């Protein structure tokens with residue numbers, strides 16, 4: 001590019017003593033303003049949420065709405081494929097989308113403050129609505145969104161005020177500033193103007209470096225980056241503060257001893273084969289599946305359970321009142337409908353809780369109320385057949401898991417656990433509400449997303465050892481794993497090699513029909529590549545089906561099959 005091209009029409013205009021065409025403010029000022037204002041809103045929102053009550057922070061509330069609005073395949077992918085890391089991925093995605101909208105709002109605000117403020121108001125309203133529709137919403141819930149929106153509006157107005165309405169700054173404007181006589185000659189402008197002349201990429205009008213920047217630039221940048229920096233501290237800081245409060249409250253919980261303790265574990269619950277999943281899954285190893293972007297953090301003192309809907313005597317319980325009721329302790333295996341054949345979304349724990357059947361008997365459900373809709377503090381819903389909760393199985397409002405208060409990720413302070421039903425229709429965490437309803441009146445969260453309304457756990461079995469693809473030495477080897485036929489119990493497990501006959505495995509002991517069962521089978525491994533398969537038979541005589549099916553809509557089926565090489 002030649003020097004001639006570098007100076008352009010503006011320079012000629014300048015030379016001719018004409019005003020250079022006004023160049024609008026560079027767009028990135030607006031983008032930065034919008035991002036800074038939004039960051040500030042999130043930071044303020046997070047701090048106000050930490051001070052007034054956990055799950056109402058705008059990012060979480062709006063994020064929750066976004067998650068709820070996402071199409072099933074996207075969510076399925078996110079929730080099940082990266083089930084542990086999806087939260088981070090989703091939050092990053094939301095922040096990215098938010099940044100784009102924030103930039104648009106900022107650009108609008110720099111053109112006309114009213115437009116920008118309208119954009120902020122839309123965001124604020126989404127935040128208020130999102131938090132107010134959380135099932136545990138109190139008067140305090142909209143506060144973080146309102147405070148965040150006010151802060152954003154204030155910052156936008158301030159940022160806009162630091163900049164002139166049009167940042168550039170024609171040669172004529174500049175020369176006008178040089179003296180009251182308004183001589184207008186380019187040579188009279190102050191020194192910085194006589195810097196290098198650069199073409200402006202968007203308009204082709206030359207910009208005078210240095211003075212070509214809007215005069216309030218420094219203050220603008222300090223404010224904008226300052227707000228972003230403050231938000232970068234406030235968002236995690238606010239969350240940590242609140243989480244620490246909840247962790248302290250959890251540590252202070254003293255679980256009552258059960259009036260109906262769990263059966264003593266028979267010594268032989270273990271098949272005694274190395275490599276088999278432990279009978280009791282440690283809390284830290286228990287799979288986690290939920291739609292929550294950030295783990296809902298509820299203090300027991302704020303917790304309430306409303307039992308209402310189609311009942312004769314609605315009931316509200318505090319945590320203290322719940323703990324005062326008779327406690328039942330049971331080993332119950334929980335599994336996720338998204339568990340693939342051979343998958344790991346299944347675990348077994350010793351739960352402590354209150355009988356749901358007893359509570360339902362007290363509220364007296366109406367005859368047609370065939371569905372109990374459970375709601376979590378973050379708006380998740382599950383629908384459980386009323387009959388399943390009242391048929392005498394150990395359906396629990398659990399407060400304890402393996403001798404500890406529920407871990408926060410597993411539903412602290414209170415969750416449901418129902419033997420024999422997949423988690424998505426029964427195991428609501430961070431529970432706040434039980435509403436007696438009917439299947440014809442209400443479809444719960446995953447049912448609206450194409451999963452089945454009724455979802456008993458399908459009989460499954462898994463080979464834990466040897467692992468798939470393993471190389472073994474010829475001779476005796478132990479094939480072993482776990483099998484579950486929830487609420488019916490496993491009566492037999494069979495193994496076959498290649499297409500040989502099904503052979504009886506040995507079964508370990510179990511405390512009840514509601515847990516998985518370890519099995520083992522001694523194999524005389526012969527050289528070559530082999531295929532191992534397993535299937536379980538339940539106490540009703542039903543043989544686990546070999547028909548392969550994916551998890552949607554009501555649980556995967558098929559025989560777990562692995563290949564090994566024997567040398």
Ligand SMILES: Nc1nc2c(c(=O)[nH]1)N[C@H]1C(S)=C(S)[C@@H](COP(=O)(O)O)O[C@H]1N2
Pocket residue numbers: 286287288289290291292334335336337376377380409410411422423424427428429430
């Ligand atoms: N509040 C809430 N509870 C929930 C879910 C959820 O998304 N939100 N997911 C359910 C599903 S699909 C399963 S499989 C179990 C998993 O419980 P866990 O994370 O303790 O293993 O929780 C259930 N309870």
Ligand SMILES: [Mo]
Pocket residue numbers: 289335336337338422423424
């Ligand atoms: Mo699940």
